[in-house]
Amino acid sequence: MADGTVTAYRRMLTAQVRSMTQYRASFAIDLTTQTVFTVLDIVAVLVIFRVTPSLGGFTLKQVLLVSSLAAIGFALADLLVGNVERLRHYVRTGLLDAVLIRPLSALGQLLVLDFAPRRLGRVLFSATLLTVVVSTSDIDWTPSRVLLLAITPLSAALFFSAVFVLTACVAFWWIDSGEFANSLTYGGRDFTSYPVTVFDGLFRRVFGFLLGFGFVGYYPALGILGIPDPLGMPSFFVWGGPFVAGIAALLATVAWRTGLRHYKGAGS
Template sequence: MAESAERPLAAPVAYLLLVRMWSRSVWQYRTSLVLTGLGQMLTTSLDLIAIFVLYSQVTVLGGFTLPQTLYLYGTTRLAFALSDLVASGVENLADSIRLGTFDLVLIRPVSTLAQVLADQFTPKRLGKLVPATATLVWALIDLPVHWTAPKIAVCLGTILCGFVLYCAFWVLSGCISFLAVDAREVANTFTYGAEFASEYPLTIFGRPLGFALTFVLPVAFVTWQPSLYVLGHPDPFGLPGFLRLASPAAAALFSALAVLAWRASIRRYRSTGS
């Protein structure tokens, strides 16, 4: 079944309209929204507590100090929280395909991807932004970094490119649902697995896995490679220096791959019926 033709601005406009609709729906239950938002904030903070527990036993982890690891954690968490806010509607796709309700998405004269990304949007995910932002600010204050214009640009670009890469991972995880509806755990390796791997220095995973997370699934370009540049830290794996500034290229490449994979999945989709 082919995706309906649409005007160039139809997809972003449709996405924003759907986000507004879901937000107004959730806002009818304000107390629940606030409490679940606080819950998101608290549960997200648990991983941060784990980092402090680790550093209560060691002063350096994988060659990185606590402020340096907090920088990795903060940029990763902030980029992921933004992508989770924008694109995690993809998590509902497997159920939609299994129940046959995805057919309704296809018959609407609106971008299918915009509809799926905005599905069941909820502002409660804003709660994840709070600890991520606070951690990053903390790290920036404690880091002994001489901030120059290029380093500031790379720091901001780390969050932006990480956000784009995570959104691409969300879309690719959605494409897996067209192949195996019950493969949710496999799909989560592209999203939550990538997030976990980015929170810590890649050196703790060893060289083979570190290379895989650089050249197979480009998790290293979310935070690791640009952070090496910002922190002035040598690459423990001895990779070329130009990779530290390659996050925009990786984000563009994987975004294009995600869009192509989505279009191919839509073309090959066969309804499961109702």
């Protein structure tokens, strides 16, 4: 990437961050609110365990490991890429036309122009939760498990980033696609907060395996904990996260490029 391009992105990002943090009280409230949303997701898990000693065959700490791995992946993706969901607003208002005439990547501009630093609170809380869960769990650490723990948040972030872009691309054909997009992004986040054994039938097969959400936190957690899959899937599934994320990223790239070619402008 040329130095001029990097400078342009840096200045756009700096301006966005300054505009968001100019009113400190408002920014602090937004930061706290965003963090609370993630906290409530974990509280929901704790509430469930008030009435049951196990969930889908897993203990509280084991479920929290699944939840925290998924939470940090989603939080990173939401911070870096989540604002791409505003694409439907750009398409509807014609602002995408202004983005396309600039000599910069359209996707890169969308990510920088609507960057929301208030979402950083989610990342910090999720990282803290994962650290606490891992440090208090009885895990027999091996080099492969350490590696799995290191790459899982990154592959989860890549996977959720691809989901954000894929669902946003629907706006090129269907502008009012917000509810559909949310059902896969935020619905997928909720799905990954629990072991896939909690779900059953077609729903588990579609979300867990066909769409790949089961490889975000569930299978990596099995590998880190060193326990077999109750569903009887092969042991190499615990390493499926990076591969599923790579496939999702490839599909997102194709969908984005196809959508841009399909887009004819606000006046067409």
